[in-house]
Amino acid sequence: MKCTECRQSEMVSTREAYRFVESGLPNVVLLDTEIRTCPKCGARGAVIPDVEGLHRTLALAIISQPNPLVPHEVRFLRKWLGWSGVDFARHMGVTAETVSRWESADSGKPISATADRLLRVLVARGEPVASYPTEKLAEIEETPKSKRARYELHRGKRWEAESVAA
Ligand SMILES: [Zn+2]
Incomplete structure (x- = not known):
């Protein structure tokens, strides 16, 4: 795969632990993750399935x-x-x-x-x-109104609630 940054070189794959900062969580490390690095410009990217x-x-x-x-x-x-x-x-x-x-x-x-x-x-x-x-x-x-609720056995199988105002 060609580098999408400089387009001058193929990316080189390695597997290493990757700190998943994109999650917004500081302490998430993904073990044995494929990292693609461009030997020309140094661009790096993790492949996360x-x-x-x-x-x-x-x-x-x-x-x-x-x-x-x-x-x-x-x-x-x-x-x-x-x-x-x-x-x-x-x-x-x-x-x-x-x-x-x-x-x-x-x-x-x-x-x-x-x-x-x-x-x-x-x-x-x-x-x-x-x-x-x-x-x-x-x-x-803010002010609760009292309500009466009716429940019905729908087709003799499933209970259903029907809420009605008091
Ligand atoms: Zn590059």
Whole structure:
């Protein structure tokens, strides 16, 4: 494969440990990774198969560790869920400024213990899509109205809820 930078030489492949800084996580090292280097201009690039699977593995490793989430982990998980800062704020029920503080290393205001748990649950559910019910939670009104819910056994097989205003 020709170097895409200088186009003057074939890339040379080696296998080595690669620090995956593109993840935004400082301590992720991928072992035995193919690195392509241009002998002419020195351009380097890692060949990372199944990046999606790698990201999923990283996300699950982060939520499985017992320490409070730190800012770069919060940012990684938020991006993995596919949310902008504003999306994330809406789902978590906080302001965008609060999200910025959670993701900033020097704000001195890390994510709260409760939000930490909620974020882990969202990631554990494993679907980086916007269909999670927290979308509805964001619409919860300040003053709760009492509601009556009816449940029906649909075709004698599956319980379904039908929410009705009291
Ligand atoms: Zn080159």
